[in-house]
Amino acid sequence: TQLLEQSPQFLSIQEGENLTVYCNSSSVFSSLQWYRQEPGEGPVLLVTVVTGGEVKKLKRLTFQFGDARKDSSLHITAAQPGDTGLYLCAGVNPDSWGKLQFGAGTQVVVTP
Amino acid sequence: DTAVSQTPKYLVTQMGNDKSIKCEQNLGHDTMYWYKQDSKKFLKIMFSYNNKELIINETVPNRFSPKSPDKAHLNLHINSLELGDSAVYFCASSQLAGGPFNEQFFGPGTRLTVL
Numbered sequence: 001t002q003l004l005e006q007s008p009q010f011l012s013i014q015e016g017e018n019l020t021v022y023c024n025s026s027s028v029f030s031s032l033q034w035y036r037q038e039p040g041e042g043p044v045l046l047v048t049v050v051t052g053g054e055v056k057k058l059k060r061l062t063f064q065f066g067d068a069r070k071d072s073s074l075h076i077t078a079a080q081p082g083d084t085g086l087y088l089c090a091g092v093n094p095d096s097w098g099k100l101q102f103g104a105g106t107q108v109v110v111t112p
Numbered sequence: 113d114t115a116v117s118q119t120p121k122y123l124v125t126q127m128g129n130d131k132s133i134k135c136e137q138n139l140g141h142d143t144m145y146w147y148k149q150d151s152k153k154f155l156k157i158m159f160s161y162n163n164k165e166l167i168i169n170e171t172v173p174n175r176f177s178p179k180s181p182d183k184a185h186l187n188l189h190i191n192s193l194e195l196g197d198s199a200v201y202f203c204a205s206s207q208l209a210g211g212p213f214n215e216q217f218f219g220p221g222t223r224l225t226v227l
Binding site for chain 1: 156168204212213215
């Protein structure tokens with residue numbers, strides 16, 4: 001089983017601050033996805049990174065895939081209360097029909 | 113309008129009972145999944161069907177039986193429910209199951225509580 005470790009598990013910051021969430025593995029993935037989940041709802045895909053070293057930006061969110069395709073980070077600039085949620089990284093398993101292996105999640109709370 | 117829908121949203125039942133959760137997607141996707149999210153929010157895949165054929169079957173007790181009558185529906189039947197089955201169950205679907213762009217669309221979840 002390819003394990004994905006996310007850190008930190010919990011992050012509480014004030015509006016306007018920056019934050020970074022990390023997702024690490026000893027295994028190589030075809031790609032890595034980031035999802036955000038809000039209470040009572042299913043996860044929603046934010047981005048997919050495929051190429052080693054790739055950087056993608058989604059407004060104030062910046063996603064990076066490690067050169068070796070084993071790790072990724074999510075950076076939020078000037079966080080807003082609307083960014084509050086559970087952030088999940090998921091690696092696509094190259095050997096098993098694109099099966100997603102999820103990390104344990106990072107709960108982000110942004111207070112006004 | 114709903115892309116992936118599940119029923120029921122909440123399910124409270126006694127140990128030993130049998131229950132089913134239904135899932136439907138209107139996205140035209142070929143692949144559907146069942147996931148279990150435990151109390152620590154860890155999301156783990158249980159099953160996946162591609163065009164009504166089982167392609168992923170994780171180590172799940174055989175009390176759990178998925179059924180896909182057509183590629184838009186994937187139901188989950190659970191026999192002899194146990195306390196440890198309490199969790200949130202998510203259905204999901206995707207179009208490109210075999211490649212890196214396996215973007216999955218999740219339903220709203222079914223919170224199962226076994227008493």
